[in-house]
Amino acid sequence: VVILGAGFGGLAAARALRHARVEVLVIDRHNYHLFQPLLYQVATAGLAPNDIAQPIRSILGRQDNAAVMLAKVTGVDVARKQVLLDDRRVAYDDLVIATGARHAYFGHDDWEAHAHGLKRIDDATFLRRKILLAFERAEAATDPASRRRWLNFVVVGGGPTGVEMAGAIMELARRALAADFRAIDPREARVTLVQSAPRILPSFAPGLSRAAHRRLEVMGVDIRLSSRVTGCDALGVSIDAARIESGTIVWAAGVMASPAGQWLGAETDAVGRVRVRPDLSVPGAANVFVIGDTALTQDRRGRALPGLAPVAKQQGLFVARLLARRARNPKARGRFAYRGVGLWATIGRRSAVIQAGPVRLSGPIAWGLWSLAHIYLLIGFRNKVAVAASWAWNYVTFQRGARLITGDDSNPAPRDAM
Amino acid sequence: VVILGAGFGGLAAARALRHARVEVLVIDRHNYHLFQPLLYQVATAGLAPNDIAQPIRSILGRQDNAAVMLAKVTGVDVARKQVLLDDRRVAYDDLVIATGARHAYFGHDDWEAHAHGLKRIDDATFLRRKILLAFERAEAATDPASRRRWLNFVVVGGGPTGVEMAGAIMELARRALAADFRAIDPREARVTLVQSAPRILPSFAPGLSRAAHRRLEVMGVDIRLSSRVTGCDALGVSIDAARIESGTIVWAAGVMASPAGQWLGAETDAVGRVRVRPDLSVPGAANVFVIGDTALTQDRRGRALPGLAPVAKQQGLFVARLLARRARNPKARGRFAYRGVGLWATIGRRSAVIQAGPVRLSGPIAWGLWSLAHIYLLIGFRNKVAVAASWAWNYVTFQRGARLITGDDSNPAPRDAM
Numbered sequence: 001v002v003i004l005g006a007g008f009g010g011l012a013a014a015r016a017l018r019h020a021r022v023e024v025l026v027i028d029r030h031n032y033h034l035f036q037p038l039l040y041q042v043a044t045a046g047l048a049p050n051d052i053a054q055p056i057r058s059i060l061g062r063q064d065n066a067a068v069m070l071a072k073v074t075g076v077d078v079a080r081k082q083v084l085l086d087d088r089r090v091a092y093d094d095l096v097i098a099t100g101a102r103h104a105y106f107g108h109d110d111w112e113a114h115a116h117g118l119k120r121i122d123d124a125t126f127l128r129r130k131i132l133l134a135f136e137r138a139e140a141a142t143d144p145a146s147r148r149r150w151l152n153f154v155v156v157g158g159g160p161t162g163v164e165m166a167g168a169i170m171e172l173a174r175r176a177l178a179a180d181f182r183a184i185d186p187r188e189a190r191v192t193l194v195q196s197a198p199r200i201l202p203s204f205a206p207g208l209s210r211a212a213h214r215r216l217e218v219m220g221v222d223i224r225l226s227s228r229v230t231g232c233d234a235l236g237v238s239i240d241a242a243r244i245e246s247g248t249i250v251w252a253a254g255v256m257a258s259p260a261g262q263w264l265g266a267e268t269d270a271v272g273r274v275r276v277r278p279d280l281s282v283p284g285a286a287n288v289f290v291i292g293d294t295a296l297t298q299d300r301r302g303r304a305l306p307g308l309a310p311v312a313k314q315q316g317l318f319v320a321r322l323l324a325r326r327a328r329n330p331k332a333r334g335r336f337a338y339r340g341v342g343l344w345a346t347i348g349r350r351s352a353v354i355q356a357g358p359v360r361l362s363g364p365i366a367w368g369l370w371s372l373a374h375i376y377l378l379i380g381f382r383n384k385v386a387v388a389a390s391w392a393w394n395y396v397t398f399q400r401g402a403r404l405i406t407g408d409d410s411n412p413a414p415r416d417a418m
Numbered sequence: 419v420v421i422l423g424a425g426f427g428g429l430a431a432a433r434a435l436r437h438a439r440v441e442v443l444v445i446d447r448h449n450y451h452l453f454q455p456l457l458y459q460v461a462t463a464g465l466a467p468n469d470i471a472q473p474i475r476s477i478l479g480r481q482d483n484a485a486v487m488l489a490k491v492t493g494v495d496v497a498r499k500q501v502l503l504d505d506r507r508v509a510y511d512d513l514v515i516a517t518g519a520r521h522a523y524f525g526h527d528d529w530e531a532h533a534h535g536l537k538r539i540d541d542a543t544f545l546r547r548k549i550l551l552a553f554e555r556a557e558a559a560t561d562p563a564s565r566r567r568w569l570n571f572v573v574v575g576g577g578p579t580g581v582e583m584a585g586a587i588m589e590l591a592r593r594a595l596a597a598d599f600r601a602i603d604p605r606e607a608r609v610t611l612v613q614s615a616p617r618i619l620p621s622f623a624p625g626l627s628r629a630a631h632r633r634l635e636v637m638g639v640d641i642r643l644s645s646r647v648t649g650c651d652a653l654g655v656s657i658d659a660a661r662i663e664s665g666t667i668v669w670a671a672g673v674m675a676s677p678a679g680q681w682l683g684a685e686t687d688a689v690g691r692v693r694v695r696p697d698l699s700v701p702g703a704a705n706v707f708v709i710g711d712t713a714l715t716q717d718r719r720g721r722a723l724p725g726l727a728p729v730a731k732q733q734g735l736f737v738a739r740l741l742a743r744r745a746r747n748p749k750a751r752g753r754f755a756y757r758g759v760g761l762w763a764t765i766g767r768r769s770a771v772i773q774a775g776p777v778r779l780s781g782p783i784a785w786g787l788w789s790l791a792h793i794y795l796l797i798g799f800r801n802k803v804a805v806a807a808s809w810a811w812n813y814v815t816f817q818r819g820a821r822l823i824t825g826d827d828s829n830p831a832p833r834d835a836m
Contacts, residue, residue, distance in 0.1 A: 031550060031823045048466045050820040057598035058817070067600045070554040070823075088560075121824050132449060136488040142506075180475035182485045382811055382819050389807075393800055399476070401800050402468040405449045405488075406539050407825070 001025070001323055002083055002092035004073050005258075006033050006056045008309040009292035010098035011379075012316030014066055015059075020324035024066040025090065027083065031055055031070050034121060035378055037309060038387070040161060042124035043250075044131065044168035045176070045400040049121045051387050054380045073099070076263040078285050094287045094326075096319055097260045097274075101293035101307060104256030104271065111232040115156060115249040118165070127250060129405050131169060134248045135177060136405075138184045145245075151189045152246040154237045156229050157253035158195025159203070160345035163212060165250050166193040166221045167348035174220070175349075175398040192222045192244055194229055194237070196253070201353065203306060204343055208353040211362035215347045229253070255307065257294045264288065269296050269304075278335040280319055291315035299338055309377075310341045344370050349395065419443070419741055420501055420510035422491055423676075424451050424474045426727040427710035428516035429797075430734030432484055433477075438742035442484040443508065445501065449473055449488050452539060453796055455727060456805070458579060460542035461668075462549065462586035463594070463818040467539045469805050472798045491517070494681040496703050512705045512744075514737055515678045515692075519711035519725060522674030522689065529650040533574060533667040536583070545668060547823050549587060552666045553595060554823075556602045567663040569607045572655045574647050575670035576613025577621070578763035581630060583668050584611040584639045585766035592638070593767075593816040610640045610662055612647055612655070614671070619771065621724060622761055626771040629780035633765045647671070673725065675712045682706065687714050687722075696753040698737055709733035717756055727795075728759045762788050767813065 001017060003010045006028040014026050032053040041047040060066040075084040076097075082089040103117025116127055131153070138150035151173075155166045173189035180186075193200065193216065199209040200216075200223065216223060224239060231238035236245040254271075261268035266282050267275045273296035274282060280295060282288045292312035297305045305311045318336045325332035342356030344366070352366040361369070371391060378384050390401050419435060421428045424446040432444050450471040459465040478484040493502040494515075500507040521535025534545055549571070556568035569591075573584045591607035598604075611618065611634065617627040618634075618641065634641060642657060649656035654663040672689075679686035684700050685693045691714035692700060698713060700706045710730035715723045723729045736754045743750035760774030762784070770784040779787070789809060796802050808819050 031554065031821070048468045049824065050466045050822055053822055055598070055821045057595075058821070061598045068598075069558060070551075071558070121822065125824070133488075136449065140487060140489070177475075180473070180479045180486075382817070385807075386804075386819075389803075399800070401804075403449070403473045403476070404468055404471050404539065406467065406543070 001094045001096065002027065002090060003096045003098060004028075004083065004260075005098035005100055005292070006030075006068075007036070007098055007100050007292060007312060009312030009316040010096065011056075011059065012313040013096050013098065013291070013320040014316075015063070016317050016320030017324060018063045018065065020065075020320070021327050022065065022094075022323065024063075025069060025092075026056060026060065026066065027069045027071050027073060027085070027090070028056060029070070029072050030120075031057065032121075033059060033379060035383075036119070038374060038378075039118055039121075039124050040164045040168055042121070042402070043118055043127040043165065044172050045128055045403045046168065046394055047387060047390055048402045049125060051383055051390065052378070053121060054383060059379060073263070076260075076288070078264060078288065081287070092287075094323055095289065096316070097263075097288065097290045097294055098292045098312065098316065099258035099260055099294050101255040101257050101271075103251055104254045105251070106254055108232070111251070114234055115232045115237075115251040117251040118161060119255075125407060128402070129407055130248050131172070132403060132405050135173075135181065135184070135186055135189075137247065139181050140183075147184065149235065149245040150247045151184065151186075152236075152244060153189065153191045153248045153250070154194060154244055154246045155191065155250045155252060156194045156232075156237070157251065158193055158197065158200035158223075158225075159252065160201065160343075162193060162195070162250075162252035163200055163216065163345050163347060165252055166191050167216060167219060167346065169250075170216075170219050170221055171348050172400065176400045176403070190222060191220070192224060192246075194224050194227050194239055196226065196228045198226050200225070201345060204345075204353060204355050205360055208355055208360055208362055212345065212347050212353050215351050215362075219348055255293070260290055260294045264290075266290075273304075279322060279333060280315055280336050289319045291319060297336065297338070299340075305338055308343075311338055314338060344373075346370055419512045419514065420445065420508060421514045421516060422446075422501065423516040423518055423710070424448075424486075425454070425516055425518050425710060425730060427730030427734040428514065429474075429477065430731040431514050431516065431709070431738040432734075433481070434735050434738030435742060436481045436483065438483075438738070439745050440483065440512075440741065442481075443487060443510075444474060444478065444484065445487045445489055445491060445503070445508070446474060447488070447490050448538075449475065450539075451477060451797060453801075454537070456792060456796075457536055457539075457542050458582045458586055460539070460820070461536055461545040461583065462590050463546055463821045464586065464812055465805060465808055466820045467543060469801055469808065470796070471539060472801060477797060491681075494678075494706070496682060496706065499705070510705075512741055513707065514734070515681075515706065515708045515712055516710045516730065516734065517676035517678055517712050519673040519675045519689075521669055522672045523669070524672055526650070529669070532652055533650045533655075533669040535669040536579060537673075543825060546820070547825055548666050549590070550821060550823050553591075553599065553602070553604055553607075555665065557599050558601075563663075565602065567653065568665045569602065569604075570654070570662060570664040571607065571609045571666045571668070572612060572662055572664045573609065573668045573670060574612045574650075574655070575672070576611055576615065576618035576641075576643075577670065578619065578761075580611060580613070580668075580670035581618055581634065581763050581765060583670055584609050585634060585637060585764065587668075588634075588637050588639055589766050590818065594818045594821070608640060609638070610642060610664075612642050612645050612657055614644070614646045616644050618643070619763060622763075622771060622773050623778055626773055626778055626780055630763065630765050630771050633769050633780075637766055673711070678708055678712045682708075684708075697740060697751060698733055698754050707737045709737060715754065715756070717758075723756055726761075729756055732756060762791075764788055
């Protein structure tokens with residue numbers, strides 16, 4: 001069994017196969033598994049990259065039937081049952097594609113130079129650099145217009161990532177940086193959240209959307225609903241008729257699935273997700289499975305499942321169990337059904353919204369539950385302790401532990417699927 | 419007072435001026451103060467970058483007479499008393515230049531592409547990437563020759579940095595990575611330490627050199643004394659007549675002072691250090707001081723002081739006190755004298771050599787003292803706790819907490835002085 005991608009889906013599949021009588025090979029472009037839900041805290045200097053990443057080799061180090069390969073996938077040869085890598089081919093019997101998604105600009109790829117997305121560690125350290133440099137440039141600015149522009153931050157996209165980034169930037173400015181500058185008052189920073197839908201967090205219940213909206217407004221975030229970005233450049237964002245001068249634009253609006261559909265020649269939807277059969281295999285290739293953000297799957301009412309970690313995990317688990325059953329009985333079949341575990345998003349340092357079944361929670365208690373759940377879900381004891389300690393430290397002192405400007409001005413390596 | 423560089427010297431000067439009736443401006447290319455003595459642990463995945471770096475603004479945040487500017491210095495106009503930055507000029511009354519040193523290749527700048535030095539955070543994350551990728555490439559290699567080459571590491575330079583890097587790479591291979599690979603046994607890794615002098619750690623007493631030498635050999639490091647590197651390329655190192663095939667070369671051999679001598683038009687020695695007067699001012703410019711690795715200063719016997727943190731700190735303190743005295747009495751004079759606080763170097767996870775006055779220590783007790791001293795010297799309570807916790811964790815589990823391959827293959831931004 002070859003698994004492409006060591007995100008939530010791929011890793012769940014690999015681990016669930018540990019007692020199966022198969023050989024597992026996990027191929028990923030990176031040497032680490034990334035806990036993406038906390039990536040926004042790396043981008044806003046709250047956590048360090050290694051707090052939320054764990055080497056794949058050490059996760060699978062004790063699993064005797066698993067090997068790991070660091071390589072970039074360039075295609076799949078379904079007829080010969082081979083995965084194409086940069087410099088070689090790897091044969092498979094069964095293939096699980098869990099290569100995730102990247103951010104996308106609805107056909108405006110030229111916006112990428114100005115509006116950066118958040119999918120990988122390198123994106124997060126790049127955004128951290130941009131956000132911290134914006135304050136430095138405001139401090140050094142000699143005219144009021146450019147100073148204001150450097151203190152304006154625009155977050156495009158009102159889903160969980162956009163809401164979390166907007167809240168985190170606001171707190172960075174109001175709390176962590178407040179005492180450290182002389183010429184500017186970082187509390188003058190403005191954060192604008194641009195959302196195309198009529199409410200933020202549209203996947204949540206309307207009451208929770210409203211709670212999150214109110215909380216962000218109390219923190220000082222300027223929310224523009226039903227607004228569509230029509231242009232991004234080095235000096236700001238155009239929103240329908242309006243214009244916001246800004247030196248720092250965060251893109252949290254759109255994603256595009258990894259190019260697995262092209263590799264397989266399979267049918268995809270508009271954002272590149274592969275249409276799979278009820279057992280998550282690809283039509284015409286019963287031994288190839290697509291899971292996670294790369295797959296288009298539906299719940300019982302026919303709605304597409306969202307690109308969330310629990311969906312990917314459950315799909316990975318499902319495929320692993322199906323493969324383990326097939327190792328004994330080649331005719332085994334199955335049908336994936338998602339058991340919803342809820343939705344959540346944090347708003348700043350002390351508030352969150354949670355929706356799980358009939359439960360609706362917002363405020364500090366939701367934030368406490370969210371914190372505990374994320375520490376529990378992190379892989380690796382060391383990371384659990386490090387994140388808990390960082391949060392406790394941030395909570396008490398308002399300081400951020402990872403305020404480093406590293407790297408150079410160039411964009412990180414081109415967006416790529418895995 | 420304008421201070422260029424927020425290393426040990428510049429920061430010591432800035433803090434010592436907190437009660438003086440002067441305005442202090444600290445200019446640095448980076449937004450953080452870096453604790454360079456532990457940089458080798460970042461390069462070998464033991465510590466995370468933010469554990470040993472602290473934002474300059476938060477260090478000086480409560481010092482009312484100090485401001486911080488993030489900028490790159492391009493020159494000094496001594497006649498007009500101005501510092502030249504990329505896009506502006508800053509006027510000074512007194513100037514303290516503490517811009518440190520960078521690694522140098524004795525005129526062989528083409529070696530830089532293959533033999534990377536260790537002076538900045540970006541150097542350390544680049545080396546970490548290179549070292550971890552070497553194991554990945556050995557695992558993926560299909561012919562035995564290239565596998566061996568990827569498992570060969572060469573460290574050039576037998577001073578403290580070289581000794582510490584060699585020991586740390588060896589332990590990374592033998593301990594932290596041992597269980598994680600399938601095709602290779604990381605314990606087959608070979609580390610060669612190339613030293614041009616007849617013994618390693620030549621600034622230490624001969625007995626301690628021998629102790630360090632023995633300890634490294636027990637760990638498995640191959641030491642080549644009185645050997646000079648005659649060539650570096652992508653496939654290995656040439657040493658006099660011999661040749662070592664290697665995919666990873668660490669450069670810890672030579673440093674070159676920052677170009678302050680050129681900025682000032684002042685006399686320098688062969689490695690660019692500015693010859694200063696006994697009060698550390700520049701001949702011909704009594705209000706310009708040069709300290710730390712950029713200055714050529716001597717002890718009582720006329721030997722050049724080494725490029726160590728305590729030297730830079732004491733010089734920063736000396737200049738700050740002189741300037742504070744001058745603020746009251748313009749004719750105040752002084753003469754810098756270094757009080758030696760000792761030399762130390764660690765060899766792997768549990769051994770060190772320490773030389774302080776008549777005291778000579780080697781082995782685990784020296785290592786314990788070294789650890790305590792470095793935690794004490796780190797700036798920032800959070801960093802002290804984080805480093806202590808990481809060391810305790812490494813010590814007990816042999817695991818490294820920061821085994822991430824980030825960034826892309828390009829070298830970090832060109833070497834630069836500040």
